Amino acid sequence: MSSSWCGRDFQKREFAKHSPTICYDKPNAAVVSKEEYDDKRYKALCGDVIQTLIVPKREARTWSMQQGDLCRVTVHEGSQVGDMNFWNLDNTNERFYSGKTRQLHAAHLRVYDRLWSCLPYLRPMATFVFDTLATYGIDEDGGALHDVIGTRCDDYTYKLITGKERVGSCHSSLVKAVVEERGMCEQDVHDVWNIFMCTGITRDTDQYFCKPSPARKGDFIEFIADMNLLVALSACPQGDVSIPVGHEVPDEVCHPLKVEVFRQKL
Numbered sequence: 001m002s003s004s005w006c007g008r009d010f011q012k013r014e015f016a017k018h019s020p021t022i023c024y025d026k027p028n029a030a031v032v033s034k035e036e037y038d039d040k041r042y043k044a045l046c047g048d049v050i051q052t053l054i055v056p057k058r059e060a061r062t063w064s065m066q067q068g069d070l071c072r073v074t075v076h077e078g079s080q081v082g083d084m085n086f087w088n089l090d091n092t093n094e095r096f097y098s099g100k101t102r103q104l105h106a107a108h109l110r111v112y113d114r115l116w117s118c119l120p121y122l123r124p125m126a127t128f129v130f131d132t133l134a135t136y137g138i139d140e141d142g143g144a145l146h147d148v149i150g151t152r153c154d155d156y157t158y159k160l161i162t163g164k165e166r167v168g169s170c171h172s173s174l175v176k177a178v179v180e181e182r183g184m185c186e187q188d189v190h191d192v193w194n195i196f197m198c199t200g201i202t203r204d205t206d207q208y209f210c211k212p213s214p215a216r217k218g219d220f221i222e223f224i225a226d227m228n229l230l231v232a233l234s235a236c237p238q239g240d241v242s243i244p245v246g247h248e249v250p251d252e253v254c255h256p257l258k259v260e261v262f263r264q265k266l
């Protein structure tokens with residue numbers, strides 16, 4: 001073997017420096033007309049509330065939406081994060097693709113960003129149209145809200161970390177909801193949109209971090225369906241995420257989430 005493969009030579013190596021290049025940088029296909037979506041939002045909110053449901057704390061629920069419907073998810077009792085899944089209502093093989101959504105927009109979604117479906121479809125499923133927490137922005141640690149980085153909490157990883165068995169995670173709640181309400185299966189649950197959750201990547205160690213959610217009673221987000229959708233939402237058993245993973249989460253940091261679907265009058 002050549003001596004250039006020894007460890008000391010690796011350490012001497014110098015790399016050329018380059019400025020970062022944004023890989024996708026919101027291509028035109030991912031940019032919506034703000035006026036068009038503000039108008040869609042106004043018309044939907046002037047229409048009828050066709051569905052209201054409460055996702056109980058530490059549980060998940062599903063609902064459907066027609067293209068053009070607006071969904072508002074409200075922190076209506078106390079701070080709480082939620083994990084969302086999306087499928088094409090008419091073909092559940094087409095589902096939310098958090099990784100590509102992250103590349104097309106950003107690691108944390110902001111108003112007028114879109115939620116994209118998996119390959120080979122790659123179509124906009126929904127468009128984020130309102131956020132009472134929009135002014136949080138990106139904090140001094142690089143933390144921001146509504147990420148498409150994290151995957152969802154699950155009992156398999158909990159056991160990996162703690163060695164303990166448990167049933168009580170967004171994954172298990174989403175599975176229960178899609179099995180019982182829609183006749184689907186565990187493999188239908190996929191990586192989520194983490195609403196109201198404050199997360200980021202540490203600069204020094206490049207690790208995923210979270211902070212307690214800044215969402216308070218009355219905060220809400222809204223999105224408009226760009227296709228007929230099946231939606232699932234878990235009120236995360238980590239509650240407001242003020243307790244580190246692996247520690248007991250007291251019931252008082254967990255709250256339900258309220259879902260309303262608005263439809264434009266014809």
Ligand SMILES: [Zn+2]
Nearest residue numbers: 153170236237
């Ligand atoms: Zn969770």
